[in-house]
Amino acid sequence: MRVTVLNGPNLNLLGTREPERYGKATLAEVESLVQVEAAQLGIELDWRQSNHEGALIDAIQALPGRADGLLLNAAGYTHTSVAIRDALLAVRIPFVEVHLSNVYAREEFRHRSLMADLAIGVIAGFGPQGYLLGLRALHSRLSDG
Numbered sequence: 036m037r038v039t040v041l042n043g044p045n046l047n048l049l050g051t052r053e054p055e056r057y058g059k060a061t062l063a064e065v066e067s068l069v070q071v072e073a074a075q076l077g078i079e080l081d082w083r084q085s086n087h088e089g090a091l092i093d094a095i096q097a098l099p100g101r102a103d104g105l106l107l108n109a110a111g112y113t114h115t116s117v118a119i120r121d122a123l124l125a126v127r128i129p130f131v132e133v134h135l136s137n138v139y140a141r142e143e144f145r146h147r148s149l150m151a152d153l154a155i156g157v158i159a160g161f162g163p164q165g166y167l168l169g170l171r172a173l174h175s176r177l178s179d180g
């Protein structure tokens with residue numbers, strides 16, 4: 036089973052700024068955690084981060100034939116990007132939306148996701164653990180056939 040993890044803008048700053056909000060772990064540390072879990076589940080993981088909307092869209096468009104499922108933290112684009120929504124609609128790849136923070140306990144503009152209704156489900160507020168939960172959920176859904 037192959038899973039791509041896409042991380043959106045500013046997540047490359049994880050562990051270096053705003054640790055009270057996003058935690059102390061760097062994105063590379065979160066990736067290591069998720070890679071260990073993926074290996075245990077027999078998942079081949081492709082981990083990516085981009086600050087650019089178009090690069091995220093290119094990565095989504097390239098998924099068919101390359102990945103069985105997607106773990107998506109589109110970061111700020113979650114709340115704004117019709118173009119990322121359109122790409123997800125076009126490829127129809129099963130995906131789980133993940134957020135480190137509890138977006139519902141934050142500003143109102145973060146309560147709306149332009150992609151959540153297309154997702155299998157959404158996990159928010161559990162920090163890096165949310166990526167593990169999301170990976171397990173995706174694995175279980177993809178194994179159901």
Ligand code: CA2
Pocket residue numbers: 044045046047048049050051052053057108109110111112113133134135136137138145
């Ligand atoms: O909680 C999440 O995972 C978010 O997707 C993070 C986004 C935010 O816009 C979403 O509403 C919720 C922001 C990512 C910014 O990441 C940073 C990490 C460290 C320091 C500064 C920004």
